[in-house]
Amino acid sequence: VYKERNLIAHIRRLAFASAVKSVAQGIGDDCAILRPAPGYELLITTDLFVENVHFRPAWHPAASVGHRCLTRGLSDIAAMGGEPLACFLSLGLPEDSSQTEVTQKQVTQKWINGFLKGLLSLAKRHKVQLAGGDISSARQVTADIVVIGQTPAGKAILRSGASPGNRIYVTGALGGSAAILKQLYAGKPIKPTRSNTHFYPVPRLEVGAWLRKRATAMIDLSDGLSVDLAHICKESQVAALITAKLIPIAKGANLELALHGGEDYELLFTAPRRTKIPGQIAGVKITEIGEIRNPADYSSAIQILGQNGKAKPLAQRGWEHFRKKR
Amino acid sequence: VYKERNLIAHIRRLAFASAVKSVAQGIGDDCAILRPAPGYELLITTDLFVENVHFRPAWHPAASVGHRCLTRGLSDIAAMGGEPLACFLSLGLPEDSSQTEVTQKQVTQKWINGFLKGLLSLAKRHKVQLAGGDISSARQVTADIVVIGQTPAGKAILRSGASPGNRIYVTGALGGSAAILKQLYAGKPIKPTRSNTHFYPVPRLEVGAWLRKRATAMIDLSDGLSVDLAHICKESQVAALITAKLIPIAKGANLELALHGGEDYELLFTAPRRTKIPGQIAGVKITEIGEIRNPADYSSAIQILGQNGKAKPLAQRGWEHFRKKR
Numbered sequence A, B: 001v002y003k004e005r006n007l008i009a010h011i012r013r014l015a016f017a018s019a020v021k022s023v024a025q026g027i028g029d030d031c032a033i034l035r036p037a038p039g040y041e042l043l044i045t046t047d048l049f050v051e052n053v054h055f056r057p058a059w060h061p062a063a064s065v066g067h068r069c070l071t072r073g074l075s076d077i078a079a080m081g082g083e084p085l086a087c088f089l090s091l092g093l094p095e096d097s098s099q100t101e102v103t104q105k106q107v108t109q110k111w112i113n114g115f116l117k118g119l120l121s122l123a124k125r126h127k128v129q130l131a132g133g134d135i136s137s138a139r140q141v142t143a144d145i146v147v148i149g150q151t152p153a154g155k156a157i158l159r160s161g162a163s164p165g166n167r168i169y170v171t172g173a174l175g176g177s178a179a180i181l182k183q184l185y186a187g188k189p190i191k192p193t194r195s196n197t198h199f200y201p202v203p204r205l206e207v208g209a210w211l212r213k214r215a216t217a218m219i220d221l222s223d224g225l226s227v228d229l230a231h232i233c234k235e236s237q238v239a240a241l242i243t244a245k246l247i248p249i250a251k252g253a254n255l256e257l258a259l260h261g262g263e264d265y266e267l268l269f270t271a272p273r274r275t276k277i278p279g280q281i282a283g284v285k286i287t288e289i290g291e292i293r294n295p296a297d298y299s300s301a302i303q304i305l306g307q308n309g310k311a312k313p314l315a316q317r318g319w320e321h322f323r324k325k326r
Helices: A004-016 A062-078 A109-125 A176-185 A205-211 A225-236 A255-260 B004-016 B062-078 B109-125 B176-185 B205-211 B225-236 B255-260
Strands: A023-025 A032-034 A040-050 A083-093 A129-137 A142-152 A167-171 A217-220 A239-243 A267-271 A284-293 A302-305 A311-313 B023-025 B032-034 B040-050 B083-093 B129-137 B142-152 B167-171 B217-220 B239-243 B267-271 B284-293 B302-305 B311-313
Touching (some): A023 A129, A032 A083, A062 A205, A083 B142, A142 B142, A176 A255, A205 A267, A217 A225, A225 A239, A225 A302, B023 B129, B032 B083, B083 B205, B217 B225, B225 B239, B225 B255
Parallel strands (some): A083 A129
Antiparallel strands (some): A032 B040, B040 B142, B083 B142, B239 B284
């Protein structure tokens, strides 16, 4: 299907089109060299993106797979309030169709080109250089995306900074990605348009950077609100109370999907009560959904105030991707 | 076989034992945070390590697989003259034995622990912190290792710095890893002792750091001498003449394996004729094997001077890992 050296040469040509200043050496040596701005520190995140676990060739066009793969990394940089600089792609590809587990479609050179196009056009939009990576044969398409970003030293927003009394906010609307996935599981044909945020999610980099001076804790919603809020509570050693009717639900979704559906890549953050958080940042809606509480007052980390006015513990049901056996 | 959250918690505990100063934030947030020393720049390398491509469970004990996986990354840092700081591990693991392609042995919790032990004991020896990663289910064991290192700004040794007249050197002896692999292919049982450099290769970090002020170009011998020297010639736009009888051949190997066998993880470097290179650096033997030439004088990039006193072109035969169909 592919020749490793040709593919590397091809990727190297594509990658050079988006060369950025802080990358002193990109593809073509034993290591890439990054020169962060003085007084800055580096953010590093790695995410695996595996065929039939994180995407399905029958459902997701190649460009959507590349876009979603890089979004996972960029969204992690956004959640620290950082600015992305460079990415690295390690790609395991089936060598021939008899070895691959891709049952619906074959991984062809055309598929690989579509994947790279989806990934690199998102990279270009955010001035991120593809600075290295690796290629190997593998039984299924396996992409590991590494994204490197920067923030002024000591200024990254961690999960561990939330205090009792802080307000809890989310960007955008939730559950939209899971709603589409549910339809795909049910066998409904969904047109993968560019505006569909399941296929082409938008990493909230501008919002994240704006919040760097205001938020006390932040995380991106990749696993789902219930799980990701639990991460903030655990790392900050706090509890949280959220209000069901305040949660912004995406079109086509419901409260269940908004609470537990993953891959929306919106931001969840906390800020002191007195910090003014506008209703919109960089064109993205911001919604207050609850408050950080003292953990001593609660039997479980997260309580949700229902329509009936009663609070009850919120289970962490998390996102199981495509783990169901086919 | 494994519970993702339990495994992450387990790895986090193991990783904290080797905490290093330049890692401001390790596992447990959206990104890791690295604080390079002032005046330094960062080196980044990623390498895929895939079951039945780069290792075989029947041949390689789990600890050897973890050790070899990290060695690939550390060796890339050594080849730039760098000092390693942190690593990131993305790990795809079969969820149950019916899904895995591991035919010889099953990937069990014990196997995973052995793999981590092999990787982390090498990391500890070189003061490298495991600072993050990702876990996913996959059809075969797939590890992507990212290693981050540093060098004083502008001082990394690239592949592109060789000039005509420079002498060509290698560390250690070559072909030893391929000789073992050949025996494994032939069905010979080999005891995977700690001193066997196929199973436990030694990344040449001390030698690489020592050479930072002396070498003009450097690469690690992962693909094999013929291919890796061609990389230096291509990036430096030079030709090379090496002498067959000068090449240091490992015990059990021959000239063929020394020229084309991969995964020795020795260093190949060039230095000006007048630079004094000792016969031993940090306890490792250094051998001069040839000279960089003007490319205009040669029809092919690399010529080898044989026992008969005649020079002929050296083909790049490169290392095909375990690509043969089983």
